[in-house]
Amino acid sequence: MENQLFQMKFTSKQLSRMQTKCEKQERDEKLKVKKAIEKGDAETARIYAQNAIRIKNNGNNYLRLASRLDAVASRVESAIKMKAVTKQMGGVVKGMDKVLASMDVNKISSVMDKFEASFDELDTRSQYIEGAMNSSTASTMPEDAVDKLLSQVSDEHGLQFKASAADASTTPVQMALPTAALEESQEDALEKRLQALRQ
DSSP states (O other): OHHHHHHHHHHHHHHHHHHHHHHHHHHHHHHHHHHHHHHTOHHHHHHHHHHHHHHHHHHHHHHHHHHHHHHHHHHHHHHHHHHHHHHHHHHHHHHHHHHHHHTOHHHHHHHHHHHHHHHHHHHHHHHHHHHHHHHHSGGGSOHHHHHHHHHHHHHHTTEEOOOSHHHHHHSOOEEOOOHHHHHHHHHHHHHHHHHHHHO
8 A cells, every 4th residue: 555655646746747847838838929929920929829728728737636646645644544543552452351351450540541542643643634635635625715815926926817717718917007107107198198289
């Protein structure tokens, strides 16, 4: 079982590397889009944009699969740990038969303490594993938390984020103009109009 766990973790890392490579390729394609637009070649720009979207989708698929593998690896790892705890409890239970037969109060108390400690450890691990499993897969993430993070990141970088998935795949992200720059551009426009009227 440890071998399968290793293979899952290894494959997950490979998928993460592939996703990183896709991010780089996507940036390259977007740069080609920009250059094609600057040249006024709309058809080539559209082709590069389609390439960028396809590469981004591939990268997202790699990331999604890596996340699923990590979740399964986490379950396998928890199963291995649970197996070890179960063996430990089995040892305590075997010792309990002999101690109960001896009717020695101190020994019984000592074994019961060990038994309860093993149960507490098992409960703690079970709760931890359950919590980890609930948060390990991307599909169980609350949408509002994801939206909040996307909004936070876009605000930090002065970007406007389109919430709908259809818009996200086709609409370019636009830079939001800072208010000072917006006011300055409006003043410039008014000045130009005033100069035109004076002539």
